[in-house]
Amino acid sequence: MPLLFIAAVGLIFLVLCASEFWWRKHRIDSELSRKFIHLTVGSFVAFWPFFLTWNEIRLLSVGFAIVVLISKWLHIFQAIHSVQRPTWGEMYFALVVGLLTFITHSKGIYAAALLQMSVADGMAAVVGVEYGIKKGKKYHVFGHSKTVIGTLTFFVISAAILLGYSADTTRLAWFGVLGLAAVATVLENLAVEGLDNLLVPLVVAVVLTQVR
Secondary structure (H helix, E strand, O other): OOHHHHHHHHHHHHHHHHHHHHHHHHOOOHHHHHHHHHHHHHHHHHOHHHOOOHHHHHHHHHHHHHHHHHHHHHOOOHHHHOOOOOOOHHHHHHHHHHHHHHHOOOHHHHHHHHHHHHHHHHHHHHHHHHHOHHHOOOEEEOOEEEOHHHHHHHHHHHHHHHHHHHHHHOOOOHHHHHHHHHHHHHHHHHOOOOOHHHHHHHHHHHHHHHOO
């Protein structure tokens, strides 16, 4: 088994264990715990194609989906499961890691699509909780709390990620960047119970493959 493959598994396991230990010791907000893992692990996974094969990524995707199921059943990693609302976001994210490999073999598209959720969604949640929900500035979508500042944060970071991709490929005009960022933002708002983790990367990847 390639050394980089083993290293990728080991690093993610280390982050999960460290986050779980910190959460159990300090009992910090579980939503922020989830998003910390989302930011760190998701950002790392986004760049897997640069040092792993597509088949290795698919294998890891299946493996992590199984781990999420076991963890959810046995309550192992409570830092990512103990939220007040039902969500299958972790499972959807594990699955989309592999599904994206069937949509594109472009490393740039893969990274841009996954970073939409790991960075844009992660930061939107952190900013939204701190400056929106805690101050009572929120609205509801299908019974789930959202904030204007969190939504704006997602849009700005989503656009920045797509701008970085377009600067590298010169194939996505500025209006395309803003339009796709707006679509991703709407999906993030409407796709509740963690479904945005699946839909946003898939839609972004599909669109970007069409403008290559």
